Amino acid sequence: MTRQRDKGTITINDIARMSGVSKKTVSRVINKSPSVGAKTRLLIENIIKDTGFVPNPQAQALAFRRSFLIALVYDNPSPQYIANIQRGVLKALEGTRYQLVLRPCDRAEPDYHENILSFVRQHNPFGLIFVPSVSEDTALTQKLKDKNCHFVRLASLDLGDPAHQIMTADAEGAKLAARHLAQLGHTKIGHIHGPELFQSTHERRAGFKAGLAEFGLNLEPELTVEGAYTFNSGVKCATTLLHGKERPTAIFAGNDEMAVGVYLAARKAGLQIPEDLSVVGFDDTPVVSRIWPPMTSVKFPIRDLGFDAAKLLINSDKLPPNERRTSPQIVELNLIIRESTSAPKSKML
Amino acid sequence: MTRQRDKGTITINDIARMSGVSKKTVSRVINKSPSVGAKTRLLIENIIKDTGFVPNPQAQALAFRRSFLIALVYDNPSPQYIANIQRGVLKALEGTRYQLVLRPCDRAEPDYHENILSFVRQHNPFGLIFVPSVSEDTALTQKLKDKNCHFVRLASLDLGDPAHQIMTADAEGAKLAARHLAQLGHTKIGHIHGPELFQSTHERRAGFKAGLAEFGLNLEPELTVEGAYTFNSGVKCATTLLHGKERPTAIFAGNDEMAVGVYLAARKAGLQIPEDLSVVGFDDTPVVSRIWPPMTSVKFPIRDLGFDAAKLLINSDKLPPNERRTSPQIVELNLIIRESTSAPKSKML
């Protein structure tokens, strides 16, 4: 590594010299500390503005023991999900000094806690954003709390930690899907859910079950299979369902990735969507309108969640602990009905 | 910002004390400088290993004037593309101390150069990876060279800067697509290319044209339209082509996103793929097998490119400038034939 001197860079000392004060006073102005005279503050502020001076983040990171990095920690297998959340976060970080760094992880690895903790120890990020399912690992976030580290979790149920959490009403969203299918007249309804590791799996399944129950329908165990939130698992699970002895007339998939897999399986089985099989996805990612027929899906505002999470993080320093949110922010979901759902053939006389 | 003392952290001073040398000597060992006695070096290395000491990146960043950040700079509108490249880069960075930060940008903004340069000035990233089309902005990279900043460009043609470049043979890839369609017997072939701003647009179009020429075919101007590398633009352009007076029997799209748009447009026009219309995409992103029929596409190893780019960057310090690559690394593309292409109806007697 070769050192490179950049004469053009302007430092806090330059500002101090130009305004005739000590660098400490400049530092006070930068950090909006009190005990700086009004005229002095104004003078310095103007000089800072004129020169375009920006404090060196590395130096601040060293002194503050906290860098300007915000890490997105994820183990979510859906690239669509990750891409969207990134966009939201980036939007919120625009114009700030914070940078988004990516931290994929794998809960199956034995030392994954240690990986994340050592990242935190070494890089002292300003904060972390946890996406399901890592976000649901309370053992992990507890370790972070001990380190007094900022973080926000995206979760599908209340983890009892409102100041650090954005909650999505997954169960309610799934309930909407159930009602929609029941109202269309379906009675044999299949469900492909995600891995048990994900809380969203339980929430969505429970909500779906509750929605069916409102219409006196059951979520039959033999029509319920576990996928991996991936396309391939969707194909596989749907194939299983479609070749079982009681073929469902509708399938609700735990996310869009798997729902797209259902499309493929239906095709291979010679079934038409929605005539022979209605399909409902979850997330409402862009793919829903790129396949045919456009898919009915529960809209999950992933991008907005990323935005909110980042904003929450950035502001977490501004409010003293006792003024922070004590009730969780809940994001409502809604169903977008497209052309992948219709009444079952038996009712289409 | 509240300071937080972390007693658990071990510093270079601790190592120095434990090994009975000055911290400068420890620093030498860390940085593999010569002129450290063999036994001293071994002693210190062992102590470092035993304690699990890792030098503080913020402090090093300050002293080195270079952080451990690698920025991915992109303006590419395809989320699939970005997601894949990220995965490759992250893979290469795994186990290193480098972190991936995201830097989306917009070439249409007047101060986008300044945005990137000010990011570089402030955060002193170790290096940058440029993805098309930003990668083709030679005015921008020239400014970076003046700052002695590491970077790698992904490009579809030789930008005359082999040490900083990974080149893809886009023209050759497009030629394969042309030959395939020509061999199937198509003569009226449409092309939806990307924005003129992207060099890949020109390369792919030129390669496609050359491939057709081998079979005595022309790329007719009225069957050539400009898209934006996005799904929606694909739908729009394909609709135009399919409703023109000379309807093509095959369409080659500049990327998969647009090719998927062609699928939708064909559907709306009541055309079957591949019977009424053959479609070839470019990139071979996962979406090609999620739609029906599975799409023929030119395989563009995006993920590998990301991996290679990151590796190249990481190693750029290890080789002295005069030993660096002088001929560009060229990545070959190949055509993956699936079910979206067949002979035109007229030849299917």
Added chain:
DNA sequence: TTTCTTTGTGACACCGGTTACCTATTAATA
């Protein structure tokens, strides 16, 4: 043996900010 290199190591300043602590005003209270 003396002198010139080479090699190994430490002292100290520095990177660009910040905190802890101290001093000099000025305003408020007695």
Added chain:
DNA sequence: TATTAATAGGTAACCGGTGTCACAAAGAAA
């Protein structure tokens, strides 16, 4: 008016590493 408290600002050490340079010890050449 004397005393106290609050306010404005400065000094020095520090955050955790690195560059520069001086210097002693060891090996090579004279």
